[in-house]
Amino acid sequence: MESVRWAFRCGSWSPSCSEWLLAARCVQREEKDRIGQFVFAKDSKSAMVIVPKAGRLLIRKLITEKMNIPWNEIHLERTPKGKPVLAKPVLHNISQKYNFNISHQGDYVVLAAEPGFQVGVDVMKTSRPVLHWKPVLLQKLVKKLTECVNLTKTVIWLCSISSLARQGSTTTVDFFKIMKRQFTDHEWKVIKSAGSELKQLDMFYRHWTLKESFIKAIGTGVSFNLQRIEFHLSTKQMNVEEVKKDTKLLLDGEQEDNWVFEECMLDSNHHVAVALGMQDKVNQESCSAFSDPNPARFITLNFNDLVTSAIPLTEEDYEYWEHFQKKSESPSRQHTLVRD
Secondary structure, rough: OOOOEEEEEEHHHOOOHHHHHHHHOOOEEEEEEHOOOOHHHHHHHHHHHHHOOOOOOOHHHHHHHHHOOHHOOOOEEEOOOOOOOOOHHHHHHOOOEEEEEEEEOOOOEEEEEEEEEEEEEEEEEEEEOOOOOOOHHHHHHHHHOOOOOOHHHHHHHHHHHHHHHHHOOOOOOHHHHHOHHHHHHHHHHHHHHHOOOHHHHHHHHHHHHHHHHHHHHOOHHHHHHHEEEEEOOOOOOOOOOOOOOEEEEEEEEOOOEEEEEEEEEEOEHHHHHHHEEEEEOOOHHHHHHOOOOOOOOEEEHHHHHHOOOOOOOOOHHHHHHHHHHHOHHHOOOOOOOOOO
């Protein structure tokens, strides 16, 4: 069984009428309705590809093509901690079992899947926080989100943005102050010694993807103290299309040899980390994820790749396209750092 690393650039996807209607037909009806409720087109497109509650395109593609389950027979459930899993009656009837995880941030949705390992993946785009929401609205949203599970990044991010908005500050220095408790002294030393403001932010987001990928792999969510984990980087400079797996994890000050972390950049702004943890006590040398000097690379998919194995589940609904066309792409004001 092979490793799976897929990415889809939803930020640049401008679906045609036929694409959007086909995509809507290939997800469950309740999910189609949920997607239609998003205010902005960017969020609707992302939700069509990822899977917050039930089967959507990217995970359905994995299950159909790698686990040989027909598209229209897939039924996904959620664990108590929020991770999507195949329903047990289906799971008992398949011979190839993958653990998988997804992430969406910036312009990309990513999926990582591996047989026999705990899997967590995270993607982050180098950017400043969005500060156009009123503090009182952010506080209400944070309160609501903290009642949910497995939302470590979202909750901490919104708490930080809310604090910055109350202070009327948008500087990187102030942002780092708010995020101070999420990293160890060693990690902050590495982040702040990276060089320019942009390089410091790059290093910050790189560390964040590592932490988030581990938290998602173990499935503990917001209850985990992020200062318990510390990452030591052997490769300081990441380049696009390179995959590095030489970063080490310390848990409560002790190096964890049963975990490997794959790092790469999808482009000059998007960092990705994949956390792989051994589920059984086996010889690491026999595990390709630990021993393979050429780890799997992310493959960027297009829309046709997503639906190549799809079977429509509902009838065509042209009003759904008309409703989508009326949406704005995204909020009008954002603060983002971009490279020359």
